[in-house]
Amino acid sequence: MKKGLDFTAEINQILGTKALHALKGKNFLRTEDVNMEQSFMLFHLAERLKQMHQSHIALPPLLNQKTVTLFFEKPSTRTRVSFDAGIHLLHGHSLFIDKSITQMGRGEDMQDTALTLSRYTDCIMGRVFAHKELEIMAKYSDKPVVNGLTDEDHPCQILSDLFTIREHFGRLRGLTLLYAGVSDNITDSLLVGCAMLGVNMYIASPKQFPVSRKYLQIAHALAKKSGAEIKIFNEMPDSNTLKNVNVVYTDEWESMHMHLDKKKLKPILSKFQLNEKLLSKCAKGARGMHCLPALKGEEVSQHVMYVKNSLVWEQARNRMYVQMALLSAILRN
Numbered sequence: 001m002k003k004g005l006d007f008t009a010e011i012n013q014i015l016g017t018k019a020l021h022a023l024k025g026k027n028f029l030r031t032e033d034v035n036m037e038q039s040f041m042l043f044h045l046a047e048r049l050k051q052m053h054q055s056h057i058a059l060p061p062l063l064n065q066k067t068v069t070l071f072f073e074k075p076s077t078r079t080r081v082s083f084d085a086g087i088h089l090l091h092g093h094s095l096f097i098d099k100s101i102t103q104m105g106r107g108e109d110m111q112d113t114a115l116t117l118s119r120y121t122d123c124i125m126g127r128v129f130a131h132k133e134l135e136i137m138a139k140y141s142d143k144p145v146v147n148g149l150t151d152e153d154h155p156c157q158i159l160s161d162l163f164t165i166r167e168h169f170g171r172l173r174g175l176t177l178l179y180a181g182v183s184d185n186i187t188d189s190l191l192v193g194c195a196m197l198g199v200n201m202y203i204a205s206p207k208q209f210p211v212s213r214k215y216l217q218i219a220h221a222l223a224k225k226s227g228a229e230i231k232i233f234n235e236m237p238d239s240n241t242l243k244n245v246n247v248v249y250t251d252e253w254e255s256m257h258m259h260l261d262k263k264k265l266k267p268i269l270s271k272f273q274l275n276e277k278l279l280s281k282c283a284k285g286a287r288g289m290h291c292l293p294a295l296k297g298e299e300v301s302q303h304v305m306y307v308k309n310s311l312v313w314e315q316a317r318n319r320m321y322v323q324m325a326l327l328s329a330i331l332r333n
């Protein structure tokens with residue numbers, strides 16, 4: 001065992017704090033279901049789990065005897081594998097369920113499915129189309145439900161993206177993030193997460209895709225406390241604005257719950273592309289981010305994805321550690 005890198009005692013101490021104790025048995029359906037203090041505690045925990053894992057030190061069995069259902073109504077690469085691998089590393093067991101091959105494919109409803117699944121397993125991670133369906137799952141499940149993406153929110157992604165930004169820049173407060181592209185579920189979750197943790201949030205989205213008023217309201221209330229600045233643009237901001245931007249984030253134009261005429265929209269959407277020219281107008285050391293999957297040549301250039309020090313792949317990696325921290329707090333004995 002490498003001395004000094006076994007953080008087991010510290011991990012248990014973090015999990016025992018009042019802030020994280022309050023997450024025990026709770027759902028995580030929306031980004032704002034954790035507060036600022038809980039987010040920073042989860043980051044601390046994720047950081048320690050990552051350090052131990054990357055140093056090949058056996059992790060504490062925080063999910064021993066716990067089974068987590070991974071329920072999917074739509075495709076996934078990162079969410080499925082990061083939850084599965086992370087649960088395994090903490091000595092838990094996960095169960096992949098594709099909705100289409102359950103009895104739901106033959107008409108059984110979410111109420112009965114949630115009532116059943118929660119009788120066998122300790123937690124359900126759900127990726128569904130309509131957010132309302134996830135709320136039904138949470139209402140009838142006897143066990144906590146974690147959002148693995150809905151048409152409205154992707155809180156695990158955003159919590160882990162904020163962890164990645166903090167890991168790279170060494171801070172969050174006072175940084176400025178520009179979301180450029182089609183305003184969607186990722187934008188709304190980012191807006192709330194950034195507003196909560198003090199990151200200035202600029203959104204540049206074509207007028208055909210206005211930012212959700214509901215999320216703007218939530219974000220403005222959080223920003224009052226954190227001091228974050230929120231700005232909305234219908235075109236790419238001018239160079240004076242861009243020079244304050246530290247992170248440019250984008251997402252694919254057409255989310256899984258959308259139906260866009262991409263051919264028709266391409267001339268408009270291309271103006272919002274995350275590429276090296278855009279990053280060169282931003283603050284020194286600015287980085288591009290993408291939740292993935294990416295359609296290179298559409299919302300993002302090939303170069304930004306693979307440039308040296310690209311944050312995109314660390315961003316994908318960190319999903320696992322932040323979700324491990326989250327599940328350890330929710331499923332703590």
Ligand code: CP
Pocket residue numbers: 075076077078079080149157291292293
């Ligand atoms: N970012 C993300 O959630 O990726 P998947 O759709 O592959 O899970």
Ligand code: NVA
Pocket residue numbers: 149150151184185186251252254255256257291292293
């Ligand atoms: N906005 C995308 C994110 C995919 C991770 C979608 O909902 O399909």
